Amino acid sequence: MKEYDLVIGLEIHAEIDTKTKAFCFCKNEFGALPNTQVCPICLGLPGTLPILNKKAVEKCIIAGLVFGCDINEETIFERKNYFYPDLSKSYQISQFQKPICKNGGIKLKNGKFVRFNRIHLEEDAGKLIHKDDCDETLIDFNRGGVPLIEMVTEPDLSNSNEVIEFLTNLRRILLYSGVSKCIMQEGGLRFDINLSVKEKNTDNLGVRVEMKNLNSFKAVKKAIEYETNRQIKEIESGNQIIQETRAWNDEDEITYGIREKENVNDYRYFPDPDIVPIKISKHDIESIKKNIPETYFDRIIRYKRLGLSDYEIDTLTDEKFIADYFDEVLKYSSNYKEIANWMMTEILRITKEMPNTDIAKLISPESLAYIIDLIITKQLTRNNAKILFEQIINTGKEVKNLIKELDLIGDVNKKDIVDLMGHLINENPNIVKSYKDNPEDIINYCIGRIVKSTNGKAKIEYIMPLIKEILKSKIN
Amino acid sequence: MKNNITLEDINYLSELSAIEFNEEEKKELISQVNNIIAMLNECAEVDVSNVSNETFELLSELREDEVKVSLDKDEVLKNAPRKSEGYFVVPKVVDL
Amino acid sequence: MNLENKSVLELLDLLKAKKISAVELTKYYIDRIKKFNYKNAVLEIFDDALLQAEKCDLIINTKKILPKLIGIPVLIKDNILYKGKISSSGSKMLENYVAEYNSTVVQKLLDEGAIILGRTNMDEFAMGGSCENSAYGPCKNAYDDTKVSGGSSGGSAVAVALDMCAFSLGSDTGGSVRQPASFNGIVGLKPTYGRISRYGLCAFASSLDTVGIFTKDVKDNAFLLSILAGDDKLDGTSKKAKVDSYIDYLSDNINGKKIAIIKEVQELVKKTKYYNIYQKVLNYCQNHGAILTEVSIKNYTKVLPVYYTIAPAEGSSNMGRFDGVKYTSNVKDCKNISEIYSKTRSKFLGKEVKRRIMLGNFVLSSEQYSSYYLKAKNISIMLKKEFEKIFMQNDIVFMPTTYGEAFDIGSKTQDPVSMYIEDMFTVTANIVGIPAISIPIGVGENGLPLGLQVLSAELNEKELYCMANFVFLHRGEI
Structure with a gap:
């Protein structure tokens, strides 16, 4: 049996927790009726211009700081051009040449330092809803323009356990710094995985396969395991691994190749002329630092x-x-x-x-x-x-009202117990007779009755010796 | 830099542009675009090695994170050719 | 009362003195538009124009303090959005597109009581310099039906030249206000980039686009810029600088003003029939105390390739949103989304727009990006610095607006490069971001108007208007 190494790199998208979208004044909030949190700007209507949200930039800087990244003094926003129905302008405003943060990383328990290549700010796309019963796709632009940070790691991870540990830490770090709510069920934290398999102790690099849009740790773990096995099987049957993008099917727990257009990768990035390059000063960074929770x-x-x-x-x-x-x-x-x-x-x-x-x-x-x-x-x-x-x-x-109402607190004193025991023995004289033969059951019975009649206030450790004492005295 | 655009280039650009051309249009485009590119190539001789952008905005000057009213509901889908129950509609999208 | 060719300021006096009513004035212009309908300058007269005028009259008759443009009828270019009205950018793609919101300039016009009469013809998506690329047919020159109006804001220029409105708005990305102003004998301003908000101007090339103003004289223009300019929270590239009351600075004195002439421009002009009249203007100014200096910008002529790299690149990206999903025009019965994109765009976009999208995608494509787009951007920064240097020593730069008079309709449509070369003198101000105004200075050998361009430093429209006003007022003596 040959042995294999896994080489894994991640791209993580987290929705930034802001009141408004990245480039317009619309509410950044999940769950509204379709196309009710949209405006001319995020719908990309003719004549509209993006107006960058300071908070979104600041939170991206916070992400950079908590992961130990370097913050670029100058940052620019670029247009990533491609046609897709969830993209209102046919370009996504993203960052390419000068992202807000570069480097940084997270240290794992085993001592490995997983490096970030970059963390940048970009806008989310709208949501497509595919109807099963007809040949239509519906578009909701409420999510369009929501600020995202994209975090790109170096291919430093080698198994699914490392990946899960890395992601667990990443999620919590983002959560505690207030950058993102990281709500995975709402798509607030999503993962792309780049994975290749290579034979141990060889220099041959594996072929990179990209798995897109996973949104739970469970899916990430299963997808890595499935894809690893699939690639090893392919290699061992003498087949070539194809460099491709695959999607994860949550129900069947398999990955499958998705057809992509040939030229789709020429995104024609160029600086968005509507957004002036931003200067981030040392002073800006210091005052942001002060406000990190x-x-x-x-x-x-x-x-x-x-x-x-x-x-x-x-x-x-x-x-x-x-x-x-x-x-x-x-x-x-x-x-x-x-x-x-x-x-x-x-x-x-x-x-x-x-x-x-x-x-x-x-x-x-x-x-x-x-x-x-x-x-x-x-x-x-x-x-x-x-x-x-x-x-x-x-x-x-x-x-406090409830305590009174339910009568849950109060001292139960020796006289109370003596009285209650007297009542019990009067009611049922057999108690004393049976005590000789079966003391434990009788004591428990008495405790139960007394706890009940004192509304639970009687503490067992306090009443037990008293009960014993009373019963003993009755026998004699 | 490029000196000559070919039919292959035109096909590639036509796909990036999401515009179809018939054979005749393509032929015309090749010659026109080549003429234009010849003009653009005049820039090649200029040395720009010491140039850098000096226009910036300060982080502190960016807009505050405050919600303003979104678009009137009736306006959103007014111009959409296909719509249904508050959504824009397109033929089923299969590829990612 | 004879209303012919009255300036905005004259009309405001008449309206405020109640010597004319806004309704009267609006009717006068509507009649003029109808009379010159065959020029194809105006695409639509808005059906509520007279209603707007009636409201203005009510305000004039009841209020003491009046908005600054009360009762003044204006035409706007078809790419400036006015809520509830069609704004088609001269394209079939947006033939039935009804604006969902007001552009900032329209909002300012409305706030100041102007009457928005209608929208004017233009080259599709402002891509062109002759108005022949309009999906609704070319606009003809105000003085000669066989000649182009110029473009892209041809309709707005012809409308002012033939007195179809008190003033009009256009947009200028590479000369689209100044060149048609020159071809039709009127005043056209391209302000400093970012001086007037672009919010609601359908974008062509975002780093170069400006809203411009057509007027009958320089004074009106100065008055209007003070109203329309200013920082806008909806335009991240708008300038925060203070806006002056420009008419307060107009004077008849240019003594000691420093005018720079660019050697490389002179060499180009020398070969043209324009040279004579241009030289006369320079001499006239010199005789009135201006100091002329010749300066050199080695790479001046590169503005043209720089422009034709940057503008199509940004344009190709800006045109992406016209994909048949969100706007009225699309091709029915498409099997899939790719078909909607390609069939809609192929059918509803015009030839020149398609050509520029292709060119833009060429210069932005991953293999070509650094040798074309990036290079052009860097050269534009170099040129900007060159001009900054010139304006440290000088107040004004003079250059022609065009090589000559308006050309024949159809004469350049087959050869894009021949058309592009016409923009040699106008694209400069856009590439550099500085203000430039074209003023009429005489007629050429065909008896058609010629314009002179006055350029000043960024945000220094004050200086520009001073000089332009002087030349404009004395043009008869030149």
Whole structure:
């Protein structure tokens, strides 16, 4: 059996989180009715001109800074000319000769540094909707003109695990720096993979195949594995690999070649005469730096210092809004371990049950902190805490009111227990008789009854010795 | 630099331009475009090695990220030859 | 009242003094347009022109403070968008295209109370110098039906020359305002690049396009530029510089003004029949205190190939959007999207536009880019610097607008290069980005008008108008 090396390079497109599109004043927002977030500019009507969005450039610079790129002092925008129905002007405004950022990269756990070639700013195209039942394609230009960063790596990756680790980090870094929301289901983060297979210990370069437009980590992993196997099979059957572009079919989990026009690659790039070249000064960069939110790596370090485990950190930081919520709760309570526990269980559970809901609206960080502090100070039992939590989520009522309403807090003293046990024994004198033969069952039975009749307030560790004492005294 | 445009070049450019020409038009184009290119080639002798662009805009002068009203809904598809339920329509696109 | 050939400023006085009404004036111009219909200068009279005029009269009769152009009827070139009106850029491609929005210049006209009478004929997508490339037939010269009007803004020039409007707007990418102004004996300005917003001007070559103004005299022109110029948030290339009230600076004194003459231009002019009259103008100015200096720009003649590289390149890209998907014209029953593109573009674009798209794609194609487009861009930067140097020592540059009078219709249509060469003196201001104005200075041997170009430094329209006004007012004595 021959052995093979994989050579993988990536092109990643991330939608930049801005209020408006890259070159016009339209809302940059997902999910509106078709062609309702369009204007003469992004529709490319005659006579319209692109007006570059400062925020989009600044966020591209932030991306460059968080990945350790060099920021070009001068940057220019170019037109990439080709005909396609999702492209309103028949050219895409992109960057070619002088992108905003060059170099930089991400270090993997195994020590490998994956280099970026460049990060540039460009506009997204509209969306094509292919109808199955007829011979038509529909065009929605709402996405047309949305700002994107395109990140191009060098072919430094060698297997799908590295790719996934790289992309996981990349996504989180972008997310925490506020550059992109990276919502993959909405196409907010998309991947092109360049992959070639070459025989180990030879100098023969493989033939590069490009896979376009993957939009989940799962698809990336599967596509790499499928394509690797396919290429090895081809090589071993003595066939030539064709340099081509392939698409990924998510249902059948296969890649397939897509026909491209011969001349389609001559994009006739030239500087867009409608956009004056931009000067980015050291001062610009310094003031942008000041406004970068806490980076992903800084957040990890802070959580480590708190004493969270790697697993907890990994889980909590996967989505920024969860980590942000965690930080909010931390503002009201210092019991970080207990908070982390609640985050990992209850909070993660409700974000899965109710995606796209603002957790803070379901339960304010202050309320959660309050509950947690009650647990730690043993005023509230864990069981009652869960009941309280559920009730807040379901009713939206205020935490303190609910505690009163449900009577979840209060001291249960020795006299209360003596009285309750007296009641129990009166009701059922057999308890005392059976205790001799079967003490454990009887104690558990009594605990259950007393917890219930005290509305859960009675703490087991407190009432157990009392119950034993009372039962023992009755026998004698 | 090029001195002579051929039929092959014309076919290539015609595809890039998304314009069809018949044989006669192509013949005429070859001779006309060649005449024009001969004129354009006068630039070849000029030395531009020390030239660089000096027109710039400062980053701080770019437009702020503020939403303004989009196009009136009725206007969007007004001129479209084929439309349906708020969409522009084209024949089914198969290739990527 | 005799309204013939009144200037904008004269008409404003009459309107404000209520000696004429806006309706009266509008009717007068509509009659003139109809009378000269055969020239093919005006493509459409907007059906609400008289309604606009009535509104103006109401304002004049009720308001004390009046907008600056109240009641003044104007014609606009067919590539300047006016919301709700067809704007076809002289092309079959946009035959039924109704503008969805107002261009910045139209908005300014409307805000100042002007009456937009209609739209004028032009070379398709402003690609041409004779108005023979209009999909709606050529526009004829104001003085001779066998001669071209010039172009591309031929219709707008003829309309002012034959008094079909108080003034008109055109666009100038390589001489499209100045050359027809010269051929029809009127005043035509191409301002500094970015001086007047391009928003809503259907683009030909974005780095060269300007909106220009046709008037009957220099004073009107200066007055109008002050109204139409200015920074625009919708045009990223518009200039932020202050706009002056240019008419306040017009004087009859050119004593001590420094005029530069370019040696390489002189050599070209010497061979023409234009030389005599041109020389007389120079002498006249010298006799009135101007200081003439000859300067040299070694690569001057390269402006023409530079222009015919940059303009088609940008044009080919700008024409891409006309693909049959978003605008009215397309070929029905196409099997696939590629067919829609190629059949629509082949059917609805004219010969010259197709030729320039092909040429543009040639100079931009990956193999040719650096030897053509990039080179031309660099030469244009060189030329810009040369002119900056000249304007450090001089106030004004003089040159002819054209080689001669208007030529015969059909005489140059078969040979594109012969047509392109006509632009030798006008493309310079576009390549360099500086303002230039063409003013009538006399007639040639065929009895047709000839124009002189006055050029000044970037954003220095003040100086340009001063000199142009002097020559214009004294043209009878030359």
